[in-house]
Amino acid sequence: MYEVTAPQGQFFGKVFAFPVRVYYEDTDAGGIVYYANYLRFAERARTELIRVLGFCHNEGLEAEEKCGFTVRSCAIDYKLPAILDDVLTVTCEVTEAKGASAVMVQEVWRKDELLATVEVKLAYVNFVRKRPVRIPSELLDKLSSL
Amino acid sequence: MYEVTAPQGQFFGKVFAFPVRVYYEDTDAGGIVYYANYLRFAERARTELIRVLGFCHNEGLEAEEKCGFTVRSCAIDYKLPAILDDVLTVTCEVTEAKGASAVMVQEVWRKDELLATVEVKLAYVNFVRKRPVRIPSELLDKLSSL
Amino acid sequence: MYEVTAPQGQFFGKVFAFPVRVYYEDTDAGGIVYYANYLRFAERARTELIRVLGFCHNEGLEAEEKCGFTVRSCAIDYKLPAILDDVLTVTCEVTEAKGASAVMVQEVWRKDELLATVEVKLAYVNFVRKRPVRIPSELLDKLSSL
Amino acid sequence: MYEVTAPQGQFFGKVFAFPVRVYYEDTDAGGIVYYANYLRFAERARTELIRVLGFCHNEGLEAEEKCGFTVRSCAIDYKLPAILDDVLTVTCEVTEAKGASAVMVQEVWRKDELLATVEVKLAYVNFVRKRPVRIPSELLDKLSSL
Numbered sequence: 001m002y003e004v005t006a007p008q009g010q011f012f013g014k015v016f017a018f019p020v021r022v023y024y025e026d027t028d029a030g031g032i033v034y035y036a037n038y039l040r041f042a043e044r045a046r047t048e049l050i051r052v053l054g055f056c057h058n059e060g061l062e063a064e065e066k067c068g069f070t071v072r073s074c075a076i077d078y079k080l081p082a083i084l085d086d087v088l089t090v091t092c093e094v095t096e097a098k099g100a101s102a103v104m105v106q107e108v109w110r111k112d113e114l115l116a117t118v119e120v121k122l123a124y125v126n127f128v129r130k131r132p133v134r135i136p137s138e139l140l141d142k143l144s145s146l
Numbered sequence: 147m148y149e150v151t152a153p154q155g156q157f158f159g160k161v162f163a164f165p166v167r168v169y170y171e172d173t174d175a176g177g178i179v180y181y182a183n184y185l186r187f188a189e190r191a192r193t194e195l196i197r198v199l200g201f202c203h204n205e206g207l208e209a210e211e212k213c214g215f216t217v218r219s220c221a222i223d224y225k226l227p228a229i230l231d232d233v234l235t236v237t238c239e240v241t242e243a244k245g246a247s248a249v250m251v252q253e254v255w256r257k258d259e260l261l262a263t264v265e266v267k268l269a270y271v272n273f274v275r276k277r278p279v280r281i282p283s284e285l286l287d288k289l290s291s292l
Numbered sequence: 293m294y295e296v297t298a299p300q301g302q303f304f305g306k307v308f309a310f311p312v313r314v315y316y317e318d319t320d321a322g323g324i325v326y327y328a329n330y331l332r333f334a335e336r337a338r339t340e341l342i343r344v345l346g347f348c349h350n351e352g353l354e355a356e357e358k359c360g361f362t363v364r365s366c367a368i369d370y371k372l373p374a375i376l377d378d379v380l381t382v383t384c385e386v387t388e389a390k391g392a393s394a395v396m397v398q399e400v401w402r403k404d405e406l407l408a409t410v411e412v413k414l415a416y417v418n419f420v421r422k423r424p425v426r427i428p429s430e431l432l433d434k435l436s437s438l
Numbered sequence: 439m440y441e442v443t444a445p446q447g448q449f450f451g452k453v454f455a456f457p458v459r460v461y462y463e464d465t466d467a468g469g470i471v472y473y474a475n476y477l478r479f480a481e482r483a484r485t486e487l488i489r490v491l492g493f494c495h496n497e498g499l500e501a502e503e504k505c506g507f508t509v510r511s512c513a514i515d516y517k518l519p520a521i522l523d524d525v526l527t528v529t530c531e532v533t534e535a536k537g538a539s540a541v542m543v544q545e546v547w548r549k550d551e552l553l554a555t556v557e558v559k560l561a562y563v564n565f566v567r568k569r570p571v572r573i574p575s576e577l578l579d580k581l582s583s584l
Contacts, residue, residue: 221368
């Protein structure tokens with residue numbers, strides 16, 4: 001049918017960078033991107049980083065025991081507002097990954113302006129048993145080798 | 147800094163096609179894309195069609211008299227659900243454009259499965275004076291020549 | 293702890309009415325409620341109508357065979373925009389309910405101004421088997437008697 | 439027309455508490471409330487706290503110089519997930535307010551279970567001139583006297 005390609009990010013050294021276009025849906029009546037939406041953008045970049053490594057964000061190695069990362073905490077600093085039609089670069093750097101947890105540091109850029117930083121602490125969990133499990137060694141190896 | 151490219155669509159004849167990846171933010175507890183979010187996807191495709199024609203969705207020719215398209219009505223048919231991690235193709239075909247109004251017919255595809263159709267009736271309005279105005283002839287010419 | 297009451301709607305004759313406050317999250321850079329968000333508001337009112345009848349939107353009578361309404365199609369007319377801080381009344385009237393389907397006509401009001409109308413066609417489906425099933429007679433009786 | 443009342447929160451000592459019902463729109467394919475949406479809930483409670491004090495979240499004292507609070511940073515801890523149909527209580531306690539800034543500590547409860555905490559640092563800004571201004575003394579007095 002129509003052959004189009006989903007947006008993909010890429011690594012610049014240890015830093016994964018993913019493009020995000022700002023649409024009306026992302027903005028609010030203040031004329032800027034709504035503060036919660038930076039977390040949507042950040043999650044897209046994390047998902048694509050994991051996908052580029054050959055894993056699906058929300059799949060463990062065995063289908064019947066679905067596993068994946070879940071956010072334990074995050075801290076966001078808003079420095080400058082993004083606005084409608086901006087093309088943003090959302091980065092993701094894995095600064096820690098061991099056992100059942102990982103830390104990712106993310107930034108939102110508009111060209112050479114840093115708009116926001118997001119630090120996310122993640123746990124790897126078995127969604128069926130609802131408890132943390134060790135990150136699969138294959139994935140852990142890749143995250144550690146970035 | 148990080149050079150990444152925002153996703154772009156392209157024309158296949160008269161039909162503009164734009165890729166959309168489904169993230170957690172788009173889904174709901176039913177495990178599928180939330181029904182309102184197809185309208186977010188549709189608006190992205192309309193915006194990119196206008197952008198490819200050389201116009202900005204929300205800009206008129208004079209900055210002090212900001213103009214743009216606004217949705218008057220829409221009708222959505224849900225045929226099959228989209229799910230997490232899907233890559234969708236959202237199309238947009240301008241079926242009518244004259245005076246201050248336009249009609250766009252849109253479809254949401256996952257490979258060769260048609261998931262949803264959206265028909266949107268738009269008015270071109272002066273956002274400051276809050277009333278319909280004629281579509282600028284430059285834009286109208288491009289819309290009509292598709 | 294803190295005793296607060298979730299917002300509830302009520303019937304005015306056959307018409308169920310539910311209040312919705314507009315927050316920043318609902319608006320866009322145009323200064324008005326984003327067009328897809330009327331569907332979020334409409335779904336809240338439908339859910340609360342079903343809840344007032346003693347049913348949970350997403351539960352069938354047997355837990356192991358989860359059933360509920362899903363949207364087949366909808367048509368929205370936008371008449372006047374809602375803005376930040378508005379208190380809206382979202383109505384829901386069941387105009388048809390039989391077999392495995394229902395039709396609900398909804399309106400969005402700001403005091404005595406009609407802002408939007410939404411017509412929704414719903415199917416009652418078994419979410420596990422992914423196919424339409426008859427609306428449980430208990431629920432159907434209540435919907436029919438409105 | 440239809441007389442319905444928008445949901446309101448109330449103070450329990452220094453702590454303002456506001457009810458939030460979880461709808462499909464708030465959840466994701468993991469079956470739980472999407473992590474960014476806790477920020478939507480938190481903002482609703484902050485807005486209602488300000489409204490109860492007699493101020494409008496996004497209005498200064500003079501209309502031509504629109505002022506209001508904007509989020510500078512926030513930190514969220516996710517302890518337990520909220521799910522569909524939950525009635526949550528979102529609290530807001532002003533722990534600091536002086537000059538052009540304020541700190542609010544917020545919690546999300548489901549009955550007696552603490553699901554999440556959110557700490558928000560806010561700046562009071564003139565949205566037209568895009569710079570911080572002193573919180574109006576009338577509002578500051580009220581915030582300080584809580």
